[in-house]
Amino acid sequence: MKLIVCIKQVPATESKLVLTRNGTDIERAGLNFVMNPYDEFAVEEALRIKERLGAEDVTALSLRPHAAQKPEEALRTCLAMGADKAILLSDPAFEGGDSYTTALVLAAALRCLPFDLLLFGKQAVDDDGGAVGIQVAELLGLPHVAVVNKLEVDTQSRCIVAHRQIEGGVEVVEAPLPSLITCQKGLNEPRYPSLPGIMKAKQKPLEIWNRDRIGLEPTAIGVAGAKVNVVRLESPPARPAGRIISGDAVAAVQELVRLLHEEAKVI
Amino acid sequence: MDEDRQILEVDILFVGGGPANLSAALRLTQLIASHNGQISAGNRSSPRLEPRIALIEKGHDVGAHAISGAIFDPIALEELLPDYRDRGFPFSLHVTQHSLRYLTTERNVRLPNVLIPPSYRQDRCYLGSLQKLNLWLAEQVEAAGAYLFHETCGVRILYDGARVCGVQTGDKGLDADGGRKANYQPGTNIHARITVFGEGPYGTLAEDLINRFKLREGRDPQSYALGVKEVIQVKSGGSPGLAIHTIGYPLGSHVFGGGFCYGFDNNLFAVGMVCGLDWDDPQMDAQAQLQRLKKHPFIQRFLQGGEVIAYGAKTLPEGGYFAVPRPYVDGALLVGDSAGLLNVPYLKGIHYAMKSGILAAETMFDALLQNDTSASTLSSYEARLASSYIMQDLYHVRNFRRAFAYGCPPGLLLGGLTMWTGLGPTKPGAVREDFRHLRPLDQAVRGRWADEPAQYDAGVLVDKLTDVYHSGTQHREDQPSHIQILDPARCVTDCIPRFGDAPCTYFCPARVYELVGEGAGRRIQINFANCVHCKTCVIKDPLDVISGDHVQNIVWRAPAEGGPHYQGL
């Protein structure tokens, strides 16, 4: 079995975000970047499958979304956790796209690699889109199961059975290999890289692939190819001033229930 | 339990990723590269040196727990990397308008610059952030081939007899009761020929070392200050290059310290207070004092309409010359703030940290050449320090801080005098540890505004918890608390009656300690997840509960995971 984990490097969730002067992006200087937390579940799951089933290798793949980011660090973390090899897709032409162009680039790279199972996080906590993994599956003609919190791999019949979270329940989904999953919290507890693991990671291969390596027209990808443009980023609107319901407790509670029912329509 | 620990063998281990250790690691790689270069060129016949160098840092990266003013004197950097400006050095802004002000409740008096000795003027310095400096230094260190391990905390010194032989790192993946979670990862025993402790002020392991080897024997106990700092974003009207230092309001005459307000590019200001931890007032609260400082008309006008975007707190070693411990033992060195190297009247320690790192590197290089890492070889580090500008400066101002034992106005006069003349006592004096200075509430000398509640406006004036939020601090809550109170009952039966209130709830700048419950159910709750790793609590904790080596009620050990995420501090 060959496994490929696709990961993204994102600002740590406790980061203070400041907008760039033109307001269409965040200022990256001085931010702490980490591996997307959902991607950690994907890496851990791949490593467990490898350990359990003696899979051949685990490759970590990432894409540099912005020149100021160093996804090499997140890839080294994957290697330190136990991945065997890492590939970084890095080219100015790849930057500034949307989910579709990102999926195009990843799919083009994945066509150059053998694999049985692709693992993604269920969404990156920066864009919160949750689309790239699913779009990669579509572009590669693979079945996918998204938002997986339990996974079994059957190498005999070459299929997976995955539990996928839906509103108020789970769907138990079966898919033939090769296929793609996106990983949700609950799937596992990601391991910490060990110190010897971190040292070994320095010796493991980390390849950088550019546009020539995977062969894509520059007009199809990045800003040029994106189907969606960012107009601006903004802070969420301030909440409108609340209402203090006065009066004695009985009257106040009755008024509250009326408002929740009639005005807010939440009960 | 120890049999399943992995062992990592290195030659040099640096504990803590601050400017001292990063400079040491960098200087050592430089010396080795030049040595090996000489051998390759046939100019030297001794064997090549290829030591494995590792650095561990408990923060998410080497900047995450780093906080300073920071006015940066490049003197040591010029020695370490003469071409630093061509290497992407992160600061470009110099101090252009420096003034020292004495604040009263409403007014300010500018103290003429001629009162400040020339070598203590700030003109040649950069305005910067220690976080950014550390990250930049770490890049140079990694490029030179050293291993940097982030989120890796030293929890125990390893000994081979009386020789330090490395450090054990913290166990990860423990639950609140110390049980092992599915991703439990036992700490590693890192073995090293020399271990360098550069953990900052009151380093957990550095203090273990100092206590075990009585490295402060015959010297003063260390005195500390607590610094609290905010970064404030204003919409317009920034003052890049501005550097104001204040004394007086809002501190009472018996608190040694003052405020600062620095102007940066992009309409950013750094404001802070540094308060000597030998204060006597059990209700003294540095974070609240900082809010008062920002309301002072002289400071307020810079910050109008601003918003706090970052906060942090850290202690500083202020004991000076007489409180510097012996900085070496068999197999180990102390550098930077962990060795108490800070110049109080100059308000700076980063350049000393870096210089001490350079000197430590030279010492270690000799030790590696001689293949002898024993105390006798490493003792040359102390001699190097003594003949460097660090100890010479510190000797000159040895009595500055001590002059303030007489209160603020006389201290200013005396301290200023000693700063100019270098006169005064030449021996360690009767300095008491900071925690011995607390007095009962009704006997403490307090500023007359101490009873006015600090005011908050959710913009530029914020309460302590909001500031904690802006520190970005996080500790996974289902892990064992890294802070313990040995005898919780005594907080209520002893501490509160003695001082008239619970001092820990005031001196902690991150609201870790909270007095909860009523009547007989009162107790101190520890919100360890708020902790910003400043060490104030272990320094100021006034209860002398004795347990093993520990003589106070609060025990603070560095957690294996978590801490602040400082941005631009």
Add this chain to the structure above:
Amino acid sequence: MRGGERMANPILVFCEQRAGRLKRVGLEALGQACRLSKTSSGDVVALVIGSLAGSFTQELADHGASRILLADDPALTHYSPELLTTIVADIARRLEPLAIVMGATAMGKDLAPKLAARLASALLQDCVALEMEADGSLVATRPIYGGKLRAVVKAKKPIMQVVTLRPSVFSPLKRKPTADVFVERLTVSCEATRPMARVRETRQTVEGKKELTEATTIVSGGRGLKGPGNFKLIEELAAALGAAVGASRAVVDEGWRPHSDQVGLTGKTVSPQLYVACGISGAIQHLAGMSSARTIVAINNNPNAPIFKLATYGIVGDLFEVVPLLTEEVKKLKAG
């Protein structure tokens, strides 16, 4: 088609149904499509796919659908990303809609990206505001960075823009009885033309403890409850509302509630429809975890508690009096 006038491109609304019941978000999407169609002056076409037991046509028509497409096949009992993508893509190629709109549900967030990739068209995921420019291109606002920021994004081409709408943000049109509606039953092929994932079964989560991050209503308690035993007041109100129970960090630290119940910066981030905070002062760390809730109710005896700055409705009072009254009133409302 009216005399010679070129018919404007419609807006296609995928109305999700599970087990014979339409999801409310489908009606919300219809409502928004109707508002947008004032700019585009095209039809609003509702599409329902599944093994269709109930009759949805009247409900859809009454909520603004001018045409209804039904794809009914036993093979569509469970959700199938592959089959649904094929069906919707075929319809889209035929109708050339300006936009394909659906709810950002587990199904919508799965189907929309796949569909957009197949059509090579723009994807506007999880929108909280949606407008149409004169040329038909959509400008959407979507929360990013866990709600810390919002992105305003614009599709480059005004054709087959795939949109998912965050549930409960948009409102359905007021129901208006409509007699005349065009319903088309589609024959769809449910043959797999390529390897696909199949849902073996759909399991309901066991009743009982509700997961906080999934709950649409949350009742949280703080230190104002004074003791772990008093949490039963919170549990009773939660039961009456069908809500999950949350807690502030203070009470988790006290050991009154498990860490898994904690809402806030170091606990869980939630964005329910209704968040009732009882005896929670509202430290910024707590607010960071729940400030994106749609409606916030605060019950606290301290009128200066920061939670009131955020609350939609607040009652300043003794929670030991207010909360039981509220439980009773909610029960009465639900019974009535």
